[in-house]
Amino acid sequence: MKKLLTIICFIGFNAVFFAQNNAAIKSFRYDDNFTYLKNDTSKNWYTQMKFIPLNASKENYISAGGEVRYQYFYYKNERWGDIPNDKDGYILTRFLLHIDIHASKSFRAFFQLQSSNANGRINPNLIENNPLDYHQAFFDINISNKNESKLIFRGGRQEMSYGSQRLVSVRELPNSRLSFDGLKLIFNTTNLNTDLFYSHPVVNSIGIFDNHFNKDSKFWGSYTVLNSVPFLNNIDFYYLGLWKRNSIFDDGAGKETRHSLGTRVWKNSGNWHYDFEGVYQFGNLENQTIRGWTISSNTTYQFKKNKYVPTVGLKSEYISGDKNYEDERIETFNPLYPRGAYFGIVGLIGPSNLIDIHPSINLEFSSKLNFALDYDIFWRASINDGIYNPNQRLIYSGKNSFKKFIGTQLSNEIIYQTSNQFAFKCGATWFNSGSFIKDSGAGKDIFFGSTTIQYKF
Template identity: 30%
Template sequence: MPCRSRSAFVLVLSGLLGVSQAARAEDLPEPREAPRYAAIRYLEDWTDPLRRTGEDPFDRVKYVPLGEGAYLSFGGQHRLRYELTRGLDGPLAESVLFSRNLLHVDAHVGPLRAFVQVGSHLALGAPARDAPPGSDLFDVQQAFVEWRAAARKARFVARVGRQELSLGSTRWVSTRDGTNVRQAFDLARLTVSGEGWNVEGFGGVVPQLQRGVLDDAPAWRSRFWGLYATVEVLPRKLLSMDVFYLGRDRPSVTYGDVEGRELRHMLGVRVFGETPGGFEYIGHALAQAGTVDDAEVLAWGLAGGLWQRLPFAPLRVGVRGDALSGDRHAGDGRVSTFHAWFPNQTFFSALPLIYPSNLYEVHPMAQWNLDPVALEAGCVFFFRQSVHDAVYTPPGDVLVPASESQARYTGAQLSLSLGYRVTRHFMFNAEYSHVFAGPALRSATGRDVDFFGTWTTFTY
C-alpha cells in the first residue's frame, strides 16, 4: 500500500535487574563498548589513558587526578533545536526555538562516586511550550552518590539520588531526549552484573517538574519501581533475553469515564539478536494489570522488528510494528488501555504526535550510514486497536476522543531525517515529517500535519 500519511520515597529493593542502553532510533541490541560521549553521561569512563589522546583540549578536563584513586571529570552539552509544526492547533504554524544547556562534574574517590548535572532549558516562540518539558529555567538534572564493589564473578553498583534511566531498547522507559527537558528519576538502585548477564532492582519517585529555579522536587505520590534482568542466551549476539517487572503508582489519572488513583504493574519479555549475515530481530510481549480507583486494569502489548544489513552497501532495511491494547467497553469497570509510562517519544519520528496506547502500527524504514552522514526514511501507518477508545498523544493525553470518530485508521506519518557528525563534539540533525491525516485524526486536526525540525548539539 502506498504511503498515505505518516509509602514515600522509601522502597525496599527486592531484587536485581540489568539495564541496557540504546540510542534513539534503533530498537536493537546495544554495542558492547560505550561511545566516547555517552547518551547518558555518567556511563562514560575516562580512566583509560588511551581515551585521552591529548590532541583535544577538552581531554584535559575529562580526567583530573587528585591523588591515589581519586579524580574529577567535567563535561557538558549544549543543544539548539528549532521546530516548525503546521496543522495541529489552528491556522497558524507553531514555531519554537529550544535551548538546552547541561553541565556536569563527576567525582571519584576509590569505590565511591558523586555525580552532579545541572541544566537550563529555554523555549522561545510558543507560549504553550514555555513550561516543562519544554522549558525549565535552572534545576538539578541529576545528582547521586554511587558505591562499587567486585566479587570473584560479579560486580556490584549501588546508586542513590536523581538519575537518568534507560531500559532495554528505550521503548517503555527512556531518557526522553527528543524533548527539551530529559526524563530523570529519584531512585535507589542496585545492579549486579557478570559475564553475559545483568540484574538490577530500583525504586523511587518521579520528580515534579516546575518552570522556575531549583524547584523540581520529588513527587512523593508518583512512585516508580522495577526489576530488570538481561541474559545472553547464545554467544556472539545470536540471542539475548530481557525479563522485567515494572510498577507505577500515580495519584490521579483519567481513562474515558474512569478517574482516580492508578496502581499498574507490567510484566514483559524481550528477545533480541543478530546473525553473522546481518539479520537482526527483536520482539516484546507485555501484560499490564492493576487498578484505577475501583476499576480493574487488564491490558496487553506486542512489539517487534526485523532488519537486514545489506552486504553490498551501507544500507539497513527493516520493519517495526506494535499492537497495544485499547479499552473496548465504557462503563464495564475495566480499563484495557495500554500505557507506556516513559517511552522514547521520538521512536516513530522527531514529531511525537501519536502515543503508544490503543494502537496498531507498522513502520517500514531504511537507514543509510555513510559515516559521518546518516540518513533515514520511513513511514508509520497508525490504526486504533479499539475504535471505542481514544487516539492518544504524549504524555498520554487524549488527542481524538473516542466519541469523535469510529474510524480505525488514524493516519500515516512519513519521515525523512539527516544526521551529520561534523566533529567528535559537534552534531547536526534535521528531520521533515508529513502526517497524512486519516479519518480518525482528521476529526481532531481537520487536515494533514507538517513538521520540520533541526538541531545542533555540542558535547564535551
C-alpha cells in the same frame, strides 16, 4: 540571532578541533570512562578537564563535561489544526553540565545541571521550558567490585533507561531529559545484568532550582538482561510497578496501581537485527480492573556489501485499547515513561490503543552522512477508546467516531555525525490525517520540520 550564530560557530569549531571518534562519550554521561587519559602528558585543556587526578596514584579523579543542543522546530497545523501555530517556528535549547567525582574505589558521586528553554514558542510546556535545575545528583557505593562481577548501590536523583526504551526512557528527543529520585541496586556479571529500583519521577517546574520530589507518583521494579543466550542471542525479563494518585483515560480516572510483566528477545549484531517484545499489564484504576497488553516486532537487514550500505526495516505493534465504555475494566495500555518521539522524529501520537505498520530504509552516503526514510500507518486498536500523546494524555476521545483509521506519517532525516561528540540533523514529517482524526477535530494534515545541532564535551 547573532548570539545563536556565535554559539553554533563555537560548537562547529570545537567539533572540528576534537574530531576524533571519542568512544568515551556515552548517551548516559555517568557511563563515561576517561581513565585512559591517566597517563596522558599533553597540556590540552580538554583532556585535562576530562581527567583530573586527586591523588598520586591517579586512582581517584574528577571528570567534567556537558552538552549544548539547539533545535529549530516548525509546525504547520500543530495538533491537526486544533491549536494556534507558531508562524515562524521556534527554537529549543538544552544545556547540560556535569561533574563526576571518583573519591575512591568504593565511592563515586555524580552531579548534573540541566537548562532547557523554548524561545518563540506559544504556550510551551514544562518538558520544553525548564530554565535551570539539578537534573542528576546521586552517589554510588561499590559493595563488591571484582573482575567477574559488580554490585553497586545507587541513591539520589538519576536517569534510568531500559531495553528498547519502549517503557522506560530518559526522553532524549524532547527538550528536557527525564530523571527519577530513587534507590537502585545494580548487579553485573559477564552475561547477566540486573537492576532493582524504587523511585519517584521528578516533577518539572517553570522556575529555577524548583523541580521537586513527586508525591503523586511512584515507580519501582526489576530489569534483567541475559546475553549470549543460545539461539535467542539476548533476552530481557522485567517487572515494572506504577502508582499514580490521578490517572486519566478515556473510560475512567482516579488512583492507578499498575503492574507490567514483560520480556524482550533481541539481536544487534551481524546483518540481521531483531527486537521482539511482549508486555502484560494488570492492576486497578479506582474500582476498575486493569488488563492491558502489547506485542511488537522490529527487524532490520543491512546489505553491507552494497553501495550506500542500505538497511531496510519493518516494525509493527499491537497496543491494546479499552473495549467497552462504562464497564468495570480498563484495557488501555499505559506506556509508563516512553521515548518522547515514539514514532519517528516527532511525538504526535503515543503508544496506547494503537496498531501500526512501520517500514523504513537507511542509507550511508559516507561514514559520517546518513539518510533515513520511514513510513508509518496508524489505526486504533479499539473503537471504544481514544488516542493519546506520549505522556498518556488523551488527545481525542473515541466517543465521537466509529472510525479506526488514524492516518499515515512519512518522515525523512539527514544525519551528519563527525563523532560521538558532534551531530547535525535535518528532518521533516508529513502526517496525512485519516477518518478518525477528521471526525474528532479540525482534521488538517500536519507538516513538521526540524534542524538540530548537538555538541557533547
